Amino acid sequence: MAGHSKWKNIQVRKGAQDAKKGKVFTKVTKELMLAAKAGGGDPNINARLRSAIAAAKAVNLPKDKIEQAIKKGTGELAGGNLDEITYEGYGPGGAAILVEAATDNRNRTVADVRSIMSKNGGSLGEAGSVGWMFDKKGVIELDKAKYAEDQVMEAALEAGAEDVSGDGENWEVTTAPESLYAVRQALEYAGMELLSAELTMVPKNTVAVDAETGRKLLKLLDALEDYDDVQKTHANFDLPEELLAEMG
CATH class of the missing domain: 3.30.70.980 (YebC, transcriptional regulation domain)
Structure with missing residues (x-):
C-alpha cells in the first residue's frame, strides 16, 4: 500500500486546490447523481449514496444542492442524464x-x-x-500526528477493516467496499477526524x-x-x- 499512500497524499493536496477552484463541487454533485441513479435515492439502503453524501458534506456542499443532485439522479428532476x-x-x-x-x-x-x-x-x-492490476477498496486516511497506531487499529479492525498501514504523515485504513461506511462510522464514533474516506481503486x-x-x-x-x-x-x-x- 505504500505507493498508493504516497500518491493518495498528493491527490489529497490536489483536492484541496480543486476545492478552491470550485471543481470539487462539480465532482461531488456528479457522484451524488450517479449513486442515486445506480442504487436509488434512499441512503439507508444505498451504501454508495451514503458515502457520496458524506463526501459532499465534507466539502460543505449546501444541503439543498445535495437533495437536488439526488433527485436528478433518480429522475425526479431533469438534468440527471449522466x-x-x-x-x-x-x-x-x-x-x-x-x-x-x-x-x-x-x-x-x-x-x-x-x-x-x-x-x-x-x-x-x-x-x-x-x-x-487494481482492486476496488475503501480507503480512509487519518493524521498520524493526532492518533496512535493502536487507537486506529482497535477501532478500525473491530469494525471490519482489512488493514491499517502508515506511510508518511497519515494512517491508511483499507476496507472491503461494502465495509467502508461501517468502518468510517466506527472511527468517527471513536472521536477521530478523518482526512478522507472513499471508494477507490488500489493497485495490486x-x-x-x-x-x-x-x-x-x-x-x-x-x-x-x-x-x-x-x-x-x-x-x-x-x-x-x-x-x-x-x-x-
Whole structure:
C-alpha cells in the first residue's frame, strides 16, 4: 500500500486546490447523481449514496444542492442524464492508469480523454488492459500526528477493516467496499477526524519511476483531473523520495 499512500497524499493536496477552484463541487454533485441513479435515492439502503453524501458534506456542499443532485439522479428532476465509464491506459514509463468519468456525451469524452493522454505522453488502451492490476477498496486516511497506531487499529479492525498501514504523515485504513461506511462510522464514533474516506481503486503492485518520469505522470494526471468529465484517476506508480520531498 505504500505507493498508493504516497500518491493518495498528493491527490489529497490536489483536492484541496480543486476545492478552491470550485471543481470539487462539480465532482461531488456528479457522484451524488450517479449513486442515486445506480442504487436509488434512499441512503439507508444505498451504501454508495451514503458515502457520496458524506463526501459532499465534507466539502460543505449546501444541503439543498445535495437533495437536488439526488433527485436528478433518480429522475425526479431533469438534468440527471449522466453515464459513468472507466477508461484504461498507460502513462509515461508504462504506468497503468484508470480514469473514472461521468458524461452526458460518451463520444466527446473518449475523444477528449484520448487527446489529453496523447498530449502528455500517455495512450488510451482497450477495456480490460490495465483494470486487472487494481482492486476496488475503501480507503480512509487519518493524521498520524493526532492518533496512535493502536487507537486506529482497535477501532478500525473491530469494525471490519482489512488493514491499517502508515506511510508518511497519515494512517491508511483499507476496507472491503461494502465495509467502508461501517468502518468510517466506527472511527468517527471513536472521536477521530478523518482526512478522507472513499471508494477507490488500489493497485495490486506499484512500479517505481524516476523523478523525470514522475513529473510527467503527475502532469498527465493533473491534466486529466482538470477535465470536467473526469471524476477520479488511479495509477500504479511509486514516486521517488527526492520528488516527494521536492513537492513538500
